[in-house]
Amino acid sequence: MSDAITVTGLKPWTDPNAVPFLKINNVTKKFGEFTSVNNVSLEIFKGEIFCLLGGSGCGKSTLLRMLSGFEDLTSGQIIIDGQDQAGIPPYRRPTNMMFQSYALFPHMTVEKNIAYGLKRDGLPRAEIATRVTDMLSLVQMGAFAARKPHQLSGGQRQRVALARALVKKPKLLLLDEPLGALDKKLREETQFELIKIQESLGVTFVVVTHDQQEAMTLSSRIGVMTAGKIVQVGTPREIYEYPQNRFVADFIGSVNIFEGRIAEDGESHVVVACPEAGLGIYVPHSISGVIGQKVAVAVRPEKMQISKDDLGDLRNKLSGIIDEIAYMGDSSIYQIRLDSGKRVRVNQSNLFRSEESSLNYGDRVNLGWAGNAGIVVTS
Numbered sequence: 001m002s003d004a005i006t007v008t009g010l011k012p013w014t015d016p017n018a019v020p021f022l023k024i025n026n027v028t029k030k031f032g033e034f035t036s037v038n039n040v041s042l043e044i045f046k047g048e049i050f051c052l053l054g055g056s057g058c059g060k061s062t063l064l065r066m067l068s069g070f071e072d073l074t075s076g077q078i079i080i081d082g083q084d085q086a087g088i089p090p091y092r093r094p095t096n097m098m099f100q101s102y103a104l105f106p107h108m109t110v111e112k113n114i115a116y117g118l119k120r121d122g123l124p125r126a127e128i129a130t131r132v133t134d135m136l137s138l139v140q141m142g143a144f145a146a147r148k149p150h151q152l153s154g155g156q157r158q159r160v161a162l163a164r165a166l167v168k169k170p171k172l173l174l175l176d177e178p179l180g181a182l183d184k185k186l187r188e189e190t191q192f193e194l195i196k197i198q199e200s201l202g203v204t205f206v207v208v209t210h211d212q213q214e215a216m217t218l219s220s221r222i223g224v225m226t227a228g229k230i231v232q233v234g235t236p237r238e239i240y241e242y243p244q245n246r247f248v249a250d251f252i253g254s255v256n257i258f259e260g261r262i263a264e265d266g267e268s269h270v271v272v273a274c275p276e277a278g279l280g281i282y283v284p285h286s287i288s289g290v291i292g293q294k295v296a297v298a299v300r301p302e303k304m305q306i307s308k309d310d311l312g313d314l315r316n317k318l319s320g321i322i323d324e325i326a327y328m329g330d331s332s333i334y335q336i337r338l339d340s341g342k343r344v345r346v347n348q349s350n351l352f353r354s355e356e357s358s359l360n361y362g363d364r365v366n367l368g369w370a371g372n373a374g375i376v377v378t379s
Helices: 004-008 060-068 110-120 125-138 154-166 184-201 212-218 236-241 246-251
Strands: 022-031 034-044 049-053 075-080 095-098 172-176 204-209 221-226 229-234 256-265 270-274 279-283 294-299 305-307 316-327 331-338 343-349 364-369 374-377
Touching: 022 060, 034 060, 034 229, 049 060, 049 212, 060 075, 060 095, 060 172, 060 204, 095 154, 110 125, 110 154, 125 154, 125 184, 154 172, 154 184, 184 212, 204 212, 212 236, 221 236, 221 246, 229 236, 229 246, 246 256, 246 294, 246 374, 256 279, 270 294, 279 316, 279 374, 305 343, 316 343, 331 364
Parallel strands: 049 204, 049 221, 095 172, 172 204
Antiparallel strands: 022 034, 022 075, 221 229, 256 270, 256 294, 270 279, 294 374, 305 364, 316 331, 316 364, 331 343
């Protein structure tokens, strides 16, 4: 989380008096009998980097195209900066769109690519030159102004496409998988460049991505989509630490899911009877449920401890056999097979340099987690 809103500590989505910059009201899009976007409502505030996150076919790109005007709504309403966008064509909306393919003109130089939209709008030559120069400086591409797209790296083409989208000063910039064409290392570096550029301009970004890490790095908030619906909206921390349902828990990052039924439901805790874990899992928060209700407990792998020794006073403790070990450099991943046959994943940071770990294939180990590391999900 790194946009200007978060850095300054201001969170307008928590203020009931704050006015949303973008309002999506009960928007639906159907293609024949198929519903791509299903009654979506969403509020996004000025200066946010808001990420729509979901798998292929979940409706996120269709929703983005409706915001831009490239797709008509079947029903619902889109309001940008207080203006209903119904009937307004793409070229008259206060938006611009950056596509995954970048769509640069191959016969034009970097400078001419950036200037193209301004020339189409009939702006004075002097203003065009000033805006293009400023934008080249912002994306650090001034030294490449005379080059053509084929003479640029993937990251450089990405910055040119971003400059071309921003030079027209849109109120809302829509980005469809903007970093998808870059390799992993370059994508990670470019994420922070994108954040700096957004912070310097204050433009509201709506980013479509299927990459969880990208969404977590870029966004002030995330909307998780599946089957045409937004199933949870929250900050990256809220989405990761407090998933509201099983889909979000399973979709975001890695997670261990323990199936069971509510055995004890107190005012400040729940105990879930879990045969596959061989114990009643203690969770120190209450839920809306009844005794005997089928639920699941989600525990992130990095919140679990693993050792050949006893784990002391941890509330939830299991044991099993190490089936697999993956050394990842900064951490190691252990796949543990419980006596019930269930496989559990544990991530352990490699804090010290060592030629070999004390944990090996076939070892019987103890694993466990603090009560507040787990969260009950009910659907």
